[in-house]
Amino acid sequence: MNLIERAKNIILTPQKEWLVIEVENTVTIDLFKNYVAPLAAIPAVASFIGMSIIGFSVPMLGTIRLPIIAGISAMVMSFVFALIGVYLIALLIDALAPQFGATKNPAQALKVAAYSFTPAWLAGILSLLPSLSMLGVLAGLYGIYLLYLGLPVLMKVPQEKAAAYTAVSVVCSILIMIVFTMVVGSVGGGSIYGMGAIPTASRTSETAGTLNELEKMGKKMEEASKKMDDAKKSGDPQAEMKAATEALGVALGGSSQAEVVDKDKLKALLPETIGDLKRNSLEGEKSAMGEFKVAKAEARYADENNHQIKISITDTGGSKMFGAMFAWGMMEQDKETDAGYEKMGKVNGRPTHERFQKDGSTGEYSLLVGGRFLVETRGENVDMATIKTASAAVAYDKLEAMKNEGIKP
Incomplete structure (x- = not known):
């Protein structure tokens, strides 16, 4: 498994990639060592640099930086908790399987949990600039779509129950991540005013309702990926740049097409x-x-x-x-x-x-x-x-x- 190719494929062509992942005999330690750990390190390190090295602006106070020791502690705990979080969410997905007519399979549950986190981890680079870190939420939402696509393939959940299975898994996962975030915040300076907005409640119905938009977005991402492949084959750098820009626009703009108000x-x-x-x-x-x-x-x-x-x-x-x-x-x-x-x-x-x-x-x-x-x-x-x-x-x-x-x- 090539990390770069896998990350690219799971984001741009998820439906095809889940079929590839399904038949892979992946050893747990290899999955963590070769994929989860390298990607989970991105947001942890970027957040440390953004908060402790670059700093963030506060009105009337200027640029503020977290103390280095506190920043390092938060970075380490964020990384460790990311690894633990993937494992716990996999256990959760596996435990919920019978409730939705899916097949219990710990190995497959771990794969679907790990690979669904890919866009969120990659977007962690935005934490270099704290003011942009909220954009990571968008990447996390695309991760929900990846989970929605992966559950029927890896966990064999009936398609008509995939949305409910995804929604319940996401809600329970959010609760897990809330606990982790609170712990990291208490160590890394969460007491600083204005930092670390943490959700205290999530609504299953609204999560499920988002999936239709995410599915449309996913289809457009696949179309954008095909355009990128065609542009690459053409050997025209300008065409490649245009296709890449369109793909980024789809990722940022989602599935809706509209002309903004004047x-x-x-x-x-x-x-x-x-x-x-x-x-x-x-x-x-x-x-x-x-x-x-x-x-x-x-x-x-x-x-x-x-x-x-x-x-x-x-x-x-x-x-x-x-x-x-x-x-x-x-x-x-x-x-x-x-x-x-x-x-x-x-x-x-x-x-x-x-x-x-x-x-x-x-x-x-x-x-x-x-x-x-x-x-x-x-x-x-x-x-x-x-x-x-x-x-x-x-x-x-x-x-x-x-x-x-x-x-x-």
Whole structure:
């Protein structure tokens, strides 16, 4: 087994690769030594570099770095727990098999668990820049799709029960990973305000509902892979680059195809004043990478007493996978420290994220409207009530009315 080829194939052509994996006689220690350990080391090492060497920016405080010893401890524990986690999740998958008409087989369960983690481990390189680490959630969601494809092949679960088997396995696995994350956080500096948002609840039905979108995404990934192979055979570097860019766009944008709302429409939703704060800047932009499209409008407000508000509206182009990147639909959190608090949940059915420092220096309130519009409001030297009032000034109902705009049938 070649690690690079296996990782590439399980991500780009998973349906074919699971059939190859099914008949392999893989020794457990070899699977861990030659595949799991090298890939699991990527997020552990990258996170250490990102948090302890590069550091992360905190408003009013500048760049903060975790102490080296704490960073090393967290890195080692993260790596060890990744290995243990794969093994425990494999035991879980095997134990659940009879409940869904599948065949108990510890060796096959271990393979399906290990290889399903591939995209999440590879995306761990994003932890070099802590601000990008949330993109790893998207890779984790693709891992759910890989699990969904692998269970019928390796565990012989009937296709009609594969979604339920996947959903229950994922929910139970999340509970396992929550415990691990909490332990790592307690050692590696999880007490630092604003770090380590951990889901405290996950909904089986929502996990299962995501699988349809993931399946569409998987089919597009296979199509993108074929285009990459054809471009490679052509020997045209420009064609290869174009195909690779399209594949990345599919991975980021998921299965939805839509034209984003015009940036000027988004700019029009940002008011000229919010209470005593006057708008002093207004910007709009649109960008695209393959099928992944984004439009954004941003405004800044301030008064003479240095009270500041920044509001941004980002249109993800109707991409449900990009919205799922924030995992709000599957997360709840209520965390409080001496420095501040952080909450994740839903308000009027919309996923929300709220964070505030008790000294009133900074705070933010974000929510997802219509499954595609991300409204982010950040404030300095203002209270949370002011931040939420500023957010509501965007007029969520108007955004909601545009949720299907540009989406192709």
